[in-house]
Amino acid sequence: MRAMVFEKYGQDAVVRDVPDPVPSDHGVVVRVEATGLCRSDWHGWMGHDPDIRLPHVPGHELAGVVEAVGPDVAHWRPGGRVTVPFVCACGRCAACAAGDQQVCERQTQPGFTHWGSFAEYVALEHADVNLVAVPEELSFATAAGLGCRFATAFRAVVAQGRVAPGEWVAVHGCGGVGLSAVMIAAACGARVVAVDVSPRALELARKFGAAECVDATALAGTGAGAAGTGPGGTGTDGTGTGGTGTGGTAEAVRELTGGGAHLSLDALGSPATCAASVESLRRRGRHVQVGLLPSAAGDPSVPMSRLIGLELEILGSHGMAAHAYGPMLEMVRSGVLRPDLLVTSVISLDAAPAALSAMGATPGAGVTIIEPARRP
Structure with a gap:
C-alpha cells in the first residue's frame, strides 16, 4: 500500500510503498477513505510523543471501509462503513468494565502506538469494542473527524x-x-x-x-x-x-x-x-x-x-468511547450538528507531507482532510 512515512523526527516525510497491514485475531484492517490532519500528528512528527517508534506512519482520526477481519471478530464483516475513536480500548481492563474505554489501561492509538491512517489501509485493534458504524448519509470526510476532534x-x-x-x-x-x-x-x-x-x-x-x-x-x-x-x-x-x-x-x-x-x-x-x-x-x-x-x-x-x-x-476530558457515540450521531443525522462545515480543505496523500510540516509555522483554520485515493 501507499503510505506517508517519516524516518527521522522533524525531517521530511515521504509517500512510498510499504507492506500491507494484516488484522490481528481480534482486529480489522480498514481501507482508509478519509483521515484528518491534526496538530497532534505534527507533534508526533516532531518527536514530542514518547510512544512513537521510527519509521512511522501518522494519522489517528479516520473513516473507511472494513477490508479484512480477524478470526475472533464477532460483529464486523468486510464492507462495513466505520470510524473509530482515537483511543482503541482493550475491552477487558477495569476501566473498560466500567464503561470508561476512553481511559483504558491498555489502550492503543493508531498513529502513535502503531502505524496510523495516513495510508491506504490501517490496522485497528479490538474491533468489537472500538468500531463505530458510519451512517450511509454521512460522507467519509465528515465521519473522519468524529474519531477525534468532534467526539472529543x-x-x-x-x-x-x-x-x-x-x-x-x-x-x-x-x-x-x-x-x-x-x-x-x-x-x-x-x-x-x-x-x-x-x-x-x-x-x-x-x-x-x-x-x-x-x-x-x-x-x-x-x-x-x-x-x-x-x-x-x-x-x-x-x-x-x-x-x-x-x-x-x-x-x-x-x-x-x-x-x-x-x-x-x-x-x-x-x-x-x-x-x-x-x-x-x-x-x-x-x-x-x-x-x-x-x-x-x-x-x-x-x-x-x-x-x-x-x-x-x-x-x-480524553476522547469518547465508541459505545457513547449514539447521541452525537443522532444530532449529526438530524442536522442539529454539522461537522461537515468544519472541513475547510481536502487534499491528496501526496500533499500530506508538506501540509504536515507547514502546521508548525502556519496553522490553518478549520479541518484538513486527507483522502488517500485522491490523486494530485
Whole structure:
C-alpha cells in the first residue's frame, strides 16, 4: 500500500510503498477513505510523543471501509462503513468494565502506538469494542473527524462539562476541537465566547454559533503567558491558538459574560490558555482541560486560591468511547450538528507531507482532510 512515512523526527516525510497491514485475531484492517490532519500528528512528527517508534506512519482520526477481519471478530464483516475513536480500548481492563474505554489501561492509538491512517489501509485493534458504524448519509470526510476532534469536543462539552441551556461557555483556542466545541455548545443552547488570535478562526467560530469573540492579539501585554505552543501527545487538536496573555483574555471573557463563564474549555493546550480558562470562570464554574500540554512547557500554574474561593471544578476530558457515540450521531443525522462545515480543505496523500510540516509555522483554520485515493 501507499503510505506517508517519516524516518527521522522533524525531517521530511515521504509517500512510498510499504507492506500491507494484516488484522490481528481480534482486529480489522480498514481501507482508509478519509483521515484528518491534526496538530497532534505534527507533534508526533516532531518527536514530542514518547510512544512513537521510527519509521512511522501518522494519522489517528479516520473513516473507511472494513477490508479484512480477524478470526475472533464477532460483529464486523468486510464492507462495513466505520470510524473509530482515537483511543482503541482493550475491552477487558477495569476501566473498560466500567464503561470508561476512553481511559483504558491498555489502550492503543493508531498513529502513535502503531502505524496510523495516513495510508491506504490501517490496522485497528479490538474491533468489537472500538468500531463505530458510519451512517450511509454521512460522507467519509465528515465521519473522519468524529474519531477525534468532534467526539472529543462533544464529550468535553456535554458529558464532562455538563453544559446547560442559557449558560455561558468560553472556548479558548478555535482549532478543530475548539470550533467543534463552539458548534456543540451553541447547539445545546449555551451562549459561547470564542477566544483565539486568528481572525479567520474567530470568523468560523461566529459562523458556528459563537455569540461573542475575543481576539487575543488585541490583549497582548495585558497578561502573562505565551500562545501557540499547541498540545503534545495524542488525540487533540491545536490548529488554533489560544491567546497572548491570561489576565486580559480572562477579564474580557468575564466582562462579556457578566461575571464569568459557567463552563470554560482549554481546547488548545498551553499554560497560558489553561490559566486563562480557569480565570474566566464565575463562582462554581467548571473548567475542562481538553488540549494536552506539551511536557516541555511544564505544568501550568493554576490559580488555586481562586479555585478554592469560588469553588471551581477542574476536569479532564480524553476522547469518547465508541459505545457513547449514539447521541452525537443522532444530532449529526438530524442536522442539529454539522461537522461537515468544519472541513475547510481536502487534499491528496501526496500533499500530506508538506501540509504536515507547514502546521508548525502556519496553522490553518478549520479541518484538513486527507483522502488517500485522491490523486494530485
